[in-house]
Amino acid sequence: MSLEGFGQIAEQLRRSTVQVTGGRHGQGSGIIVKSNGVIVTNAHVVSDARLSVQLWDGSTFPATLSARNARRDLAVLKISTINLTPATLANSDNLRVGELVIAVGNPLGFIGAVTSGIVHAIGRRPGLGPTKWIQAEVQLAPGNSGGPLADARGNVVGVNSMAVQGLGLAVPSNAVTRLLMGDLQDAPLGVTVRPVAVRAEGSQRLGLAILEVAKGSAAEYASLKVGDILLGIEGRPLNSLDDFEQALEGGGERLLRLQFARYDLSKLRNVTVRLGASRVTVV
């Protein structure tokens, strides 16, 4: 019997894995997702500092930040080159617990180091909010952040993000796919909210009290004010903060109808916000 293991897959993945330098946390990894220089990494790997990307062959390029989603810890970088070897993104919804996975990255300065294990669990993690993580039994070190977690076929199922209690946590690749489609942009509504229990029409329901409205944001254009309480999206009541965040993610430029109350909790008001069109362009 011969078991070549992940040799071939690892070699292929290393060519699609880059080293990202210039973030607050020094160095991390990144994944080439398009041959014309589009790279995905963790948001926590990149800051506003000057960014550079080193390919597996040692060539280095300056990089620009083209999208970022801090809540999902993802960022998209662009470098000016062509003919790169992109990784294939898998549909992470099809990933199953128990599947073999392999992580590639640049931990502690080793370029293209590889670790492997199985998917331990898929889902929420106590203390890390409502978002879904791929929790893999792979050894990750700080420089792994932003690098690929791939399945036994070598397709990328996640972006390695952190190590918690011996497990490697990765952002599912479908979040990457959505971010690349122009979805998942940060704070398109521009409000800071806090969940509150609201008693209206005799029953208790979840409301989101607006604590802040960002200048020039979609929320400000729609005349939402601090103190307003969001109660529904497209006519549906909110069940969790996650509902709200999910409704805001995705879709690119579009209109969204929100239901809210102002002063009078028994009176439901409607407002239409225009998402994805509120970014100010500086010429």
Place this chain on the structure above:
Amino acid sequence: MQSSMVNLSNELARFVEEFQTDVVAVHARTHYPSSGVLWRPGIIVTADHTVRQEEDIQVTLSSGETVNATLAGRDSGTDIALLKVESGTSSIARAGEGQSPKVGELALVLGRSPDSGPNASLGIVSAVSGPWRTWRGGRLDQYIRLDATLFPNSSGGAVVDCRGRLLGIATSGLSRIAGLVIPASSVNQVVGALLAKGHVPRGYLGIGVQPVAIPEALRTRLALSNQSGVMVVSAEPGGPADQGGVLLGDIVVSLGPATLEGIEDIQSFSDSAVIGKPVTAKIIRAGALQEVTIMVGERQGR
């Protein structure tokens, strides 16, 4: 191209899917829940050391539903606790009893977390040997050590081998250095005893003993193979040994077929099926070998 790694990956995921419906999360302590296995319809087996409360126990089933459970019995010696639930049917009764795993074979530890659903840890079987006594005093049919990582909620989960057989229950409570498997055959025995009595019956002699060396001259004179024996340092008045005529200062060298050289030997004897049966004890009294007959009783309590 369907590589061997893809096949292995699919196979592992298939075992997880197949077994996870019978793996539950057990809420019987603060902080972390543990795992448990639906061993028979309505009967959940978990690791006893993860059950820190006897009431208000709940389990989260594979459906996501959390239901109340009652503690039906526990045996700290083998680290097995039994919970009963109203709902929840079991399909797992396919334990690999009598089949021994080989060292080096792959094994999966399957648990459940209320947050993320089923979880799995992969490792190999790192040691296998015969019957042994745990530091908690129970006896298990096999010593099976894993090198898989046991996470805080892994104990009580199912251990499945690379042929898809249920090897037993995972526990981190029986060894400081590694996760062990409570073998399926031992689980079956203990489940039977716990369902019948609520505890595992152990034999009772009613004596306190101290191991002592037997002088060479005495051994030769009495033609004994024992290097040592156990001296009776207390005897419960009216207890089985007292009624059989055992006196303080007697050195017991054998009980029935079992040679006694230390405390472990007397413990091994007391959990075999001896309750209510007469046993012949060989003792050294006043420098001479004698035989007394003791009617073995049952230890009270757990």
